Every structure is written in C-alpha cells, then in structure tokens.
Amino acid sequence: MKLKQLQTEHTEKEGSNVTLEGWVRNHRPQKTFGFLDLNDGTCFETVQVVYDQTLDNFDETRKIRNGSAVRIEGEVVLTPKRPQPFEIKAHEVEVVGAADADYPIQPKRHSREFLRQKAHLRPRTNLFTAVFRIRSLLTQAIHDFFQSRGFIHLASPIITANDAEGAGEMFRVTTLDPKAPPLDDSGAVDFSQDFFGRKTNLTVSGQLHAEAFAQAFRDVYTFGPTFRAEKSHTSTHVSEFWMVEPEMAFTDLQGNMDVCEDMVRHLIRQVLKHADSELEFLDRFVENGLLRRLERVASSEFVRITHTEAVDILEQSRQTFERPFEKDFASEHEKYLLSYFDAPVFVTDWPKDTKAFYMRLNDDNETVAAVDLLAPGGGEIVGGSQREERYTMLKKRMDEMGIDTEELDWYLQLRRFGTTPHSGFGLGFERMLMYVTGVSNIRDVIPFPRTPNNCEY
C-alpha cells in the first residue's frame, strides 16, 4: 500500500493490516520497543512505525540505521492524542536494503553546500522532498494551463545550427577529433566534415522554432532543456536548465501579457492547492511568510508600466543607486520597483539596443515591444516580446546587429509566407520554482545541477 493513499483513508483502515515499503528517515529505539519514521516516496509526510519485542527479529530491527530500505507489515492504529493522526503497529519488519553506518544524511539540518555534494542522497531530505514534489507539480500545471487553452506542445530541437542569436555562449556539438580536427585551406577547423556537415550547438532557446509552429497552429509552447555556456557564478544561473516558451500568432504585446499573467497565477494556485504540506514546511524552514506572499500574488492584479515610466519612478525615488538605470535595470532597480508597487510588475517597451533582434520596433523608432516580468522575491522570471513580423524591418534589424541572415533565412521566410503579428515569452522554469518554494539558489531546485567546472553524477 502507498502511504499517500493511507493518509486519506486511515480512518476507514483503522484496525486493518497494511504493508508499506520505504526508507527510514529516523529511528528511536528504546529497550523493549522503538519507533521508525518511514517515508515511502508517495507523499511528503513520514509515518511512525511502532515495534516491540513481539517481533521475531526485534534485535535486528533495533539496529536499523537511517537510510535503510524496509518493508513493514502492521496494523493501522489511530492516535488522535499524539502529534500524528495515525501510526503503524508493526507485526513484521523486513530489512530490504540496510544502510551502512556512514550514511551521511542525519536527522538534522545540513548545509545546502554539503547536500549539493551528495546530490544522489539529498532527495531523501525534507527540503528536497518538498522541492522536487513541487517541481513535478509545477511541470504538470504548465502543461495543464496551455493544453486547457488549446496550445499545441512542440518539442523544439536540442541540437541546433543557429550559431548565435544573442542569447549567450553556446555549447558546441561535434564528433570531430579534438586533437586533430580536419582543417580547411586557411587552417581553420573544417566543420563541413563534422557530423552534421556544419557547426552545431546545443540550443539556447526554442523560440525561433516555436515561431514557425505558431504560424501553423496559432498557439504553441515548448517546454524543454536549454543550455548556456556562460561562466556565470551566481545563485540564478546554471548551464543546463528548463524553459517554457509559448508563442502565439495574431497576438500583440498586451495579449502576451494577459496569457503570462494568467499562467503565473495558475501555477501559483495549483501549488497552493496541491502542496499544503510542502509549502507549510518551506514556510517554516526556508522562507517565513512564503504562503502569505504566494496567496497575495495569486489574487493580485499585476502592474503594467513602460520602461519610460519605470525610469521616472527610479528618478523620483530620492534613493541613490550604485548603477545607472537609463537603459537596463540591475537587481537594485528591480527591487526598488517591486517594493514600490508591492506586486508583480510588467515593464514594457525597452530601448531597442538593450534587446534582441527579433523584437518588434515601436512607432517611436527607439523602443521595442519587449516585456520583462518582475516578481517580488524572484526578480526577473519572464522575458518576452511581440516579434517583428515585418520582413523589411526584421531584415534591417538583423543587418544592423550583425545577425547572419543566410543562416536564418528560414526564419525570415516566415515573414514572407503569411506573416502575422505574434508574440511570446520565456519562463525560466527553475526561477519560477525558486519563486514558488522560496529556495534561494537555483542549484537546489534542479536534480543534478550543472555549472562551470561542475558536472558530477
């Protein structure tokens, strides 16, 4: 039987025998009896197993160490006067796989740094049980949201030929011999002899491919892994992460923000609805006030201001900032705007030279129809835009910014064959997860994080 099921049915099951399988989180043996805290992976909670000398293998059971895998057969006993509503009175305890004495996870707080070095064992701690249960829930919620609105999911390619679209450094994909690659006449590496007959990289974004599908299915989204080879050392960057990228034809920037706002609210509501125990734990041990913050965001209207308005607010703030804010914002500016409004804020219409080539040029010729969503406690979690759908404008912008128009001819063609005003955004999945769980380092919301100089496991 699964513990999750027993949790909802323990009243009906009172007095009946059940078998549970799981891992011992903590063990409190005494002289003639003892207690095992068992987690079977099906829910956040543990169940207390009580055993005594009536067990055939009482002496062996007394010696069970934390981390051991066990099978318990016993009776469901209601315990309304104790901290837990029910427990299991064991009739049989079978050790399925004992844990050696040097099992490193103890029933106490460990540092995140230590647990990162034990990434294969950390899902057995309360914190990571909560985080990864919510991660799974959030994945489901994303698909629910888009599928229920008729969006088509597309698996955008992980290996791409797009060399650079301005999103950052890329990982090269190659089968050439690193010691003796073939060279061309000028002495440079000859990638025409590489596996795909050209230079290829891991994707930095599925957006361009999503745009192609949006011109066929209208509303589409991608949800998959993304790779950046930047040597960033921060708590919000990893080399491999997941992005959600919806793309919508016949949709302007306002419509884009409507979908984004609905999505963020939906995601938070789903977590609030289905992860009570996890959020309660996180609110207590990770971020005091997490629940209140999420509830407020789930019910509040998001603010919408232009970049020009945001700059005005910063200018009138009477606060001294270390960095200039006329063009792009640093985290200190984002924090000020968030505390000013005390709600999620969309900032739109950014100066064109701070943003990517595909964003639609506004009539002022100075700004583009870009949008960043700033969220209290999470910083920038979404970046999006209305795309430049006018062929000549796009071509001009690409030339100005030195983007290879030959390589991206297929992307330009989309503007010649039935172009539409269209928009989309990218949600950093792990950043959303940080925002929802209160966990402050992105390496602690991804199962096996990859960062510069670190690819263990």
Added chain:
RNA sequence: GCCUCAUUAGCUCAGCGGUAGAGCACUUGACUGUUAAUCAAGGGGUCCUAGGUUCGAAUCCUAGAUGGGGCGCCA
C-alpha cells in the same frame, strides 16, 4: 571575468602563537510512548595543499586548490 568570505572529526562549528575541542552522527550500554527523544561511555583528525616566519604554527605571511556570497552576462 571582477570583488569578497570561508576551508579544523562523517555533519555543524568553537579554538586565532604554547599537548586537538563541543554538539549531532557512528559503536556499546541505560531507559515501557518517543517525535531532530533523552542519559552515560567509547572509537574517530594530513587542522585544504605547498612554501615561508618563529624556539614553537590549526593560529601569522605568500602562492595555489575547492566551496559560498555579491557584481557582470542572462532565464
């Protein structure tokens, strides 16, 4: 890439120029309802590495390695 802080037992940390410490974990024992149980005893150390200063270095100095935090780049 830049700036900072750290590295002492399996974990969390104290010690800051004079014999290597505590709590938890582990092992053993006590305990008839524990909730990160409690109590007692025991085992456990390349004080990150390499140099240097000193009668004497975990402690002071130099370099390096690894990790954390901040900034930049971004999601």
